[in-house]
Amino acid sequence: MTSIFGNIDDLYLFCSVVEEGSLQAAARQLKLPVSTMSRRLSALESRLNIKLLEKQGRELVATQTGQDAFVALQSGMEAIEIGMQQLVSNQSEVTGKIKMALPHNFYRGFVGEVIAEFLQQYPKVTLDLVLSQEQVLPQTDRDLLMTFDIDGLEDMVARPLFEAQHGFYTSPEYLARHGDKINQLQTLASLDWVSVDHMTEIPVYEGEQLIEIMEIHPKLVVNDIMAVLSAAEKGLGVASLPVRYVTPEMNLVSVLPQYHRNGRQAYLVYKPRRYQPKALTLLIETLLDKVKPLRGE
Template identity: 55%
Template sequence: MDSIFGNIDDLYLLCTVIEEGSLQKAAVKLQLPVSTMSRRLSALEARLSVRLLQKQGRELVATEAGAKAYRSLMSGMEQIELSFSQLVSQQTEVAGKLNISMPHNFYKEFVSDVIERFLQGYPGVHFDLTLCHEQAKPETNRDLVLTFDVSNMQDMVARPLFNSYHGIYASKQYLEQHGSPETIRELYQHQWLNVDHKYDVTLFKGDNIAEKFHITPRLVVYDIRVIIELVEKGLGIAFLPTVLTNDYPDLVRLLPEYNRQVRQAYIVYRDRKYQPKLLTMFVNEILQAASSIGA
C-alpha cells in the first residue's frame, strides 16, 4: 500500500529499529542491508517532514515524535505479524517471547516451576522477566503483569489468581524482649517491618472493619520472604501471608481474631481477539499453579 507513508514495510522498519535499539540489530533481524534500511527510513522522514530517529552515541534512538509513532503503530504491527504467522502455520509449535513483570515472591512461590517447564519443553520459547513491586502495565501483546494493583488496568484483561490473607506475626524471641500486644492500640508501640509503602492499614474482625491505623515501619523490603526471615530473627513484627508462615514454626500470630484486608492477585494482559498460543498456554498454566495458593 503506497501513500504519504510509503510502503507499509517502511513503518515496520521504523518500529523494528526502535524496538531493537539499533539499526544494525534491526538489519540482522530483518535480513536487510543497513544501507537499504537507512535509505528507506530517511525517505520516510522526508515524506512526513518529521525527524523520527536520531543518533545517540553509535546507536539510533527514537525522537519524541518517533516514540509517539512507535506507541501508536506497534500494536497494529504485532497484529499484522501475528495474522501472517497464523496463515503460514497452524500454530502447532509453541514459540515466541513473553515479557513478564511480577513481585519477587510471585516468582519464588509458584511462577518459577511454570517458567522452567516451558523452557524445558519448548525450545522456541523466550522469557524476559522483571522482578519488582513497581506498578507496571502491559504495553504490547507480548507483555504479562502479575500484580495486586489493578487500579490503572481498566482497559486490560485482569484474571484473578488467588486471595492473600494476612495476619500480624512476631517471633517468640521478639515477644520475650518486647511483650505481646493485647489490644490494637498496643500495636503502635511495636517495631514494624513492611513489604511496601502502604502504611495506612484497615483491620478486620471477621467480615467487619474493626479499626484503621497507621504504621511507621523501621524497614521496608520489597520481598516478603526477606520480611519473614527478619521477623523470625526478632527484628520486628509484620503483616505476613498466613499461607507462608506454616514454614516458620517459631512465628506467633498476634491478635489472631484480626486480619488485614484480603488482597486479590491478578494476571494482566492486553485485550485482543486472537491471543498467541504461547500466551494462552502460559496464562492457563499460571492460573492452575496459583489455584493452590491463598490460605
C-alpha cells in the same frame, strides 16, 4: 502519501531501528544492507513528510515524532509478526515471546515451577521475566503483569489469581521482651513494624467483620515479602505476613490470632486485544489453573 499501502514494509524497518537501537544492528537482524535500509527510510520520511530519525553521533535515533510513531506502531507490528508466524508454521505449534513482570516471592512461591513446565511443553515459546516489586505496566499484547495493585489500570484486563490471607507475626524473642503487653490492637499498633510497603493504615478484621483501621509506623520497609519475613524472624518487630508463607519450623509466633488483615487479591494484568497471541493466552490459562488450590477450588 498517507495510505498504509506501500509503507508497511518501511514502517517495519523503522520500528526495527528503534527496537535494536541502531541502523547497523537492525540491518544485521533483518539481514539487509545498511545502504538499503538507509535509502528506504529516507524515502519513507519523504513520502510521509515526517522526520522520524536523526543523527546522534554515529547512530540514527528516533526524533520525538519518531518515538511517538514507534509507540503507536509497535503493537500493530508485533501483531503482524505473530500473524506471519502462524501462517508459515504448523497451526498446532505455539511460538512467540512473552515479557512477564512479577514480584520475587510470586516466582519463588509457585510461578517458577509453572513456568518451567510451560516452557517444556511449548519449547518454541520464549519468556522474558522481570522479577521486581515495582510494577512494569503492560505495553504490548505480549506483556503480562502479576500484581496486588491494580489502581490506575482500569483500561487493562485484570484476572483474579488468588487472595492472600494475612496474619500478624513476630519472633518469640520479640514477644518475650513485651511480655503480656500485646493483648489489644492499640498495643499492637504501637510496636515496631516491618512492612513490605509504606502503607500505614491496615484494615483489621475479626472473622468477616471489620473491627478498626489500625495505624502503624514501620521501623523497616523492604519491598520483598520474604525479606520482611526474615526480619520478623530476627526479632526486628511485628509483620503482617501471608499465612501460607509461615511454616512451623520458622522462628515466628502468631500475635492476636483472633484478628487478621484484609485479604490481598492478586491479579494477572494484560492489555485488552481482540486477538491475543496464542502463547500468552495459554500461559494465562495455565497460571489460573495452577492457582486453583490457592483459591480453595
